[in-house]
Amino acid sequence: MSAGQPLEPPAGEPLPDEPPSASDGPRFGLGTQVLLGMIVGSVLGALLGERAEVLQPLGDLFIRLLVLVAIPLVFFNLLAGLTALADVRTFGRLAGKIMSYYVLTDLVAISLGLGAMALLRPGVGMPLTESVDAAVGEVPSMVDVLLGMIPTNAVGAFVEGNVVQVVVLAVLLGVATLLLGGPARERLARVFDDLAELLRRLVDLVLLVAPLGIGALMAVTVGRYGAQLLGPMARFLVGVWGAQLVVFLAYMVLLRTFTDRRPLRFLTETGPLWATTAATTSSLASLSVGLEMAEKLGLPRKIYTFTLPLGAQLNKDGTAVMLGAVLLFTAQAAGVSFAPAAFLSILLVGLLLSEGSGGIPGGGFVIALIYVQAFNLPIEIAAIVGGIYRLVDMGNTTVNIMGDMVGTILVTRSEEGRA
Numbered sequence: 001m002s003a004g005q006p007l008e009p010p011a012g013e014p015l016p017d018e019p020p021s022a023s024d025g026p027r028f029g030l031g032t033q034v035l036l037g038m039i040v041g042s043v044l045g046a047l048l049g050e051r052a053e054v055l056q057p058l059g060d061l062f063i064r065l066l067v068l069v070a071i072p073l074v075f076f077n078l079l080a081g082l083t084a085l086a087d088v089r090t091f092g093r094l095a096g097k098i099m100s101y102y103v104l105t106d107l108v109a110i111s112l113g114l115g116a117m118a119l120l121r122p123g124v125g126m127p128l129t130e131s132v133d134a135a136v137g138e139v140p141s142m143v144d145v146l147l148g149m150i151p152t153n154a155v156g157a158f159v160e161g162n163v164v165q166v167v168v169l170a171v172l173l174g175v176a177t178l179l180l181g182g183p184a185r186e187r188l189a190r191v192f193d194d195l196a197e198l199l200r201r202l203v204d205l206v207l208l209v210a211p212l213g214i215g216a217l218m219a220v221t222v223g224r225y226g227a228q229l230l231g232p233m234a235r236f237l238v239g240v241w242g243a244q245l246v247v248f249l250a251y252m253v254l255l256r257t258f259t260d261r262r263p264l265r266f267l268t269e270t271g272p273l274w275a276t277t278a279a280t281t282s283s284l285a286s287l288s289v290g291l292e293m294a295e296k297l298g299l300p301r302k303i304y305t306f307t308l309p310l311g312a313q314l315n316k317d318g319t320a321v322m323l324g325a326v327l328l329f330t331a332q333a334a335g336v337s338f339a340p341a342a343f344l345s346i347l348l349v350g351l352l353l354s355e356g357s358g359g360i361p362g363g364g365f366v367i368a369l370i371y372v373q374a375f376n377l378p379i380e381i382a383a384i385v386g387g388i389y390r391l392v393d394m395g396n397t398t399v400n401i402m403g404d405m406v407g408t409i410l411v412t413r414s415e416e417g418r419a
Helices: 008-012 030-083 088-120 142-148 154-160 163-180 182-207 210-258 263-269 271-280 283-296 301-314 317-334 342-356 363-374 379-418
Strands: none
Touching (some): 030 154, 030 301, 030 379, 088 210, 088 317, 088 342, 154 163, 163 182, 283 379, 317 363, 317 379, 363 379
């Protein structure tokens, strides 16, 4: 309150007290903490060697918490997204178009993630095979996969942790809620939205221990296997970003070919949105900015209010790239080769999981661990990616939201043709 120093207090008082909360300050946010945790863990592992194994329970605890939250998070996020749609007539006319686009681009994105890892092979040579048993990599037939997607017991799907069945159940309940209509639908939609928000807050709590958990995992891993992990992780990151760049270029080609919008002008006009996606790494957090940008672009409100919220829940091209990359990276590190016949199952499971991932920072990482676990691969290897996940997630979120915007513009163009 000193009158003679008017310029000092604003800069001097809040900053020392705020950073320890870690969630507000840009220099001490979750992503920075995770990176620091990875670095500290790597140093500890290098210093302690095999003695770093004592930290394994901390890493295991973090993984258990993530998997615990993942199943209900997927379920209620999907329900909240589906029941937020405008009406059945709008759904009937537009859903086919936008969902075809979302599914097709997600499948292409997963394939690109797999292809990037097949080309760069970052997991090959990592000596992480001792915990893998002989059954790893066996994938059921396509008929078994399709039948296995349908739960015979709704409660059993949750008890068994069968993510694919939970996703199918959520979609069926979401459509049934839309058909229900009236006050009952509104009440259910509010409940689903509240529960989804509750679970997102629960994930926020779990992610508070992410630096500690990932640091512990890195310490144990480096203690066992040494600094040879650094090269593979750099190749992994380059592979993911390269595949996401291909997806981005494909978006620009679609814009240029099927609409009258110029890619460079589109990127300039929507610049604030991409700054938001990179800063927040959250599809849901970026949604409000996306709606504002759609309004400024002159897109019809009846379309973008449907496609953008739905895309924030279901369209995850950037995440799909990462899922394919993490799966094959883990398989390479574990010394597992998938048969060509398994490719269809990998695409199908990856599609369902990417569309069920929560639009929150780190939500895709939760899904990646489940994806790896679904094919009986060692989850501990995939968890190593958590050390650089903030860097991966910046690309994930930006590509996710860009896919929503481009899809909205394409659907708008097709609706103009109908009129």
